Amino acid sequence: MVCKACEKPKVSYKKGLWSPDEDQRLRDFILKHGHGRWSSVPARAGLQRNGKSCRLRWINYLRPGLKHSDFTLEEERIVMKLHTILGNKWSQIAMHLPGRTDNEVKNHWNTHLKKKLVKIEGSSPHASMTKSLESDNGCPKLEKLIDENKSPDSLKSVSPTPYRSIHVANHAPSPKILFADWLPMFSGNDQSLSAPESDRVNCQQESTLNSEVLSPKLLQFDTIFTEVFLHGFEDARIYGGFKLQFEPVEQIFGFHDQAYTGLELNHDVFVNP
DNA sequence: AACTTCTTCAACCGCCGGCGA
């Protein structure tokens, strides 16, 4: 059979779930020969699949070093934190979770973490948090906030009681700093952001967002973030004294506080009235 | 027990950017 449009043999690929036999064939082949060009893998491995399907199966399921267990609280915390900064950049988020794939992170976000956020919102007076987190991409939002802060009117918003909203803005606009640029500021020798896919596994073994490399300031933030995530704003306030824990972001991350709004507090710091 | 609805997640789809011819 020949496809007239492209003059190439038309192959009907198998779709759907992979059988244990197919998994075994693919695993054996790649461990023995490497994948090389994915488009050539199915034929060489004796599979009725297309190259993309093989690649996906290998990356998401067969690749050595993958975890197949439930997400831990620590992992969820990292996902939450990075998602507020990066938006739906699942592959970048997954880089910081050894043994997790972008697909897994994405699925976990959509099925579990979104719900937790809704729960948090239900117990929080600050309704914008979930809304912000639902945004498709965090970076444009940052730009928008930066724009908004050029207007004095942007400093007039008032959050609902019992909390008082304090704006920590009103700084001169700062140059845009991308996550990839500033992450190494607190993560030390982070090469995973620019590492090719093939190197990621090794890089992930030295995941950078762990407590060993986080600066004390970021650890301080982590504590609060985790408390908010797990218990909501009320408990976080009780837990540590929310206001006291937050400081202008340049002290924490080393650059303008507007980046802090990427953590979805929208420039509002909640304190006891 | 039977049926319906909901949830989860593996896999597919389409788009995009990089690269070589």
Added chain:
DNA sequence: ATCGCCGGCGGTTGAAGAAGT
């Protein structure tokens, strides 16, 4: 400069199992 191929990514789908009635 253009084209085609390829890998990578994020959004979406749908099968399978769980939970509810």
